[in-house]
Amino acid sequence: MKKLSLIFLLIFSPLFMGSAKAENMSSNSYYLQFGNFNMGSGEFDRGNQFGLTYTLGGTAIGPFGEYGTSQYFIGSGFQYIYQIRQFSFSLSKLIIDFGELTAGIFANDNHTLTINTGSAGGYQIYVFENRPLTHSNNSSEQISNTTCNSGCSKSLAGIWDNPSNDGFGYNVLGDNVASDFINSSYFRPFADNSSGEDMEIIMSSPDVAFAETATITYQAVPSVAQAAGDYQTYVIFVAVPGY
Amino acid sequence: MIKKILLTLLLLSLGCLKAHSVLAQSTDALSINISPPVSYLYVKPGAGISAPIYLENQGRYTLRVTPQLVDFWPNQETGQVILKQSSSFKHLSIAGDYHAWGKEFIIRPGESYTLPLTIAIPADFPQEEYYLSVLFNVEQMLIPDLENNANTILSGVVASHLIVSVNLDGSDRSKIIVKDFKLPKIVDSLMGINFQVWAKNIGLNAGPIR
Numbered sequence: 001m002k003k004l005s006l007i008f009l010l011i012f013s014p015l016f017m018g019s020a021k022a023e024n025m026s027s028n029s030y031y032l033q034f035g036n037f038n039m040g041s042g043e044f045d046r047g048n049q050f051g052l053t054y055t056l057g058g059t060a061i062g063p064f065g066e067y068g069t070s071q072y073f074i075g076s077g078f079q080y081i082y083q084i085r086q087f088s089f090s091l092s093k094l095i096i097d098f099g100e101l102t103a104g105i106f107a108n109d110n111h112t113l114t115i116n117t118g119s120a121g122g123y124q125i126y127v128f129e130n131r132p133l134t135h136s137n138n139s140s141e142q143i144s145n146t147t148c149n150s151g152c153s154k155s156l157a158g159i160w161d162n163p164s165n166d167g168f169g170y171n172v173l174g175d176n177v178a179s180d181f182i183n184s185s186y187f188r189p190f191a192d193n194s195s196g197e198d199m200e201i202i203m204s205s206p207d208v209a210f211a212e213t214a215t216i217t218y219q220a221v222p223s224v225a226q227a228a229g230d231y232q233t234y235v236i237f238v239a240v241p242g243y
Numbered sequence: 244m245i246k247k248i249l250l251t252l253l254l255l256s257l258g259c260l261k262a263h264s265v266l267a268q269s270t271d272a273l274s275i276n277i278s279p280p281v282s283y284l285y286v287k288p289g290a291g292i293s294a295p296i297y298l299e300n301q302g303r304y305t306l307r308v309t310p311q312l313v314d315f316w317p318n319q320e321t322g323q324v325i326l327k328q329s330s331s332f333k334h335l336s337i338a339g340d341y342h343a344w345g346k347e348f349i350i351r352p353g354e355s356y357t358l359p360l361t362i363a364i365p366a367d368f369p370q371e372e373y374y375l376s377v378l379f380n381v382e383q384m385l386i387p388d389l390e391n392n393a394n395t396i397l398s399g400v401v402a403s404h405l406i407v408s409v410n411l412d413g414s415d416r417s418k419i420i421v422k423d424f425k426l427p428k429i430v431d432s433l434m435g436i437n438f439q440v441w442a443k444n445i446g447l448n449a450g451p452i453r
Binding site for chain 2: 118204241242
């Protein structure tokens with residue numbers, strides 16, 4: 001009798017079960033058949049140690065098509081959000097104004113820069129100037145690039161805290177900056193494009209970066225014999241994604 | 244009392260919903276987003292492909308953007324990108340016009356721009372991999388008086404790489420080998436083991452390491 005009940009139950013049980021229905025979604029411009037909602041997705045410990053991401057409940061997780069090659073690409077699953085994340089680069093301001101420069105007194109100004117690599121594999125940030133600080137009415141009159149207290153170069157920072165050594169230079173402190181910027185007393189002269197010098201790396205990482213920032217401090221002091229007037233230059237930051 | 248608590252909770256939850264729906268504009272003077280930062284493209288000789296690059300101005304000011312095409316080569320050991328001054332690759336154009344390189348365009352704050360790049364490869368083109376970078380020279384449209392009073396004017400250049408593999412059958416010709424494997428001489432059984440693997444690609448195109 002027990003066996004008979006079991007067979008009866010097996011045969012007729014489908015009649016009592018509710019059918020499972022996948023959800024279809026549509027609008028005027030699309031029809032998504034058997035779409036599904038993940039029950040959960042997200043990321044743990046973003047970028048610090050291990051960067052684990054997860055997608056739970058999706059019925060067809062994976063890449064469909066080939067990104068950048070085929071006519072379509074569908075990255076199904078939370079992990080593919082990195083493929084569409086943008087590489088971004090920001091400067092907090094675009095004008096550096098030292099005010100009135102006086103021999104023997106440092107003039108300083110600073111700004112921050114921020115980098116997000118998005119889907120790129122790391123980054124490098126370079127910097128160069130188009131010329132040294134140059135008199136607006138006399139191009140032969142310049143505030144020379146700094147040589148620091150006792151020597152520094154465009155690729156190796158040195159201590160520059162003696163304002164009797166005139167010049168123009170910069171310091172960088174922050175995430176993944178060049179290791180020769182030991183503290184805020186260390187400065188480099190800019191690579192001078194007008195002299196054919198190559199731009200120099202100030203910040204780099206082979207890893208994915210989330211809002212990595214650095215503060216660039218500019219320092220200038222004219223010589224005692226410096227001609228009065230306005231001095232100007234252009235500084236260009238180059239943000240290069242890794243690959 | 245219960246009514247008050249419920250009303251407060253309702254208002255708080257509505258506040259949260261509202262807060263999530265607002266997209267904050269960056270407070271930075273220059274803030275530019277670029278997508279994709281790196282593209283790997285397979286193109287058959289005699290075929291074409293589009294490779295648009297999307298730019299977004301998230302900063303406070305209107306930007307003047309000038310695109311430039313250069314070659315790059317990867318440092319053989321670190322993989323670091325080394326940019327060249329120009330490009331010898333003549334088959335990547337802006338909407339079919341190779342002379343459009345260097346022509347500036349404007350992006351207002353909060354607006355975006357898509358650069359319509361197209362690659363058209365001649366049928367007899369050598370089957371190789373080409374390393375290209377599109378450099379976007381980004382500067383603020385300055386008011387002349389402001390420009391004259393500044394000591395230093397800052398601008399940015401942001402790159403987007405295109406690695407173009409000209410390949411007849413679209414097959415992956417990368418070949419990754421392990422060139423060196425280093426283990427520490429002393430291992431602490433209570434700590435993790437750090438080891439270094441030096442992989443080398445001896446194939447004909449870039450390949451993934453899985």
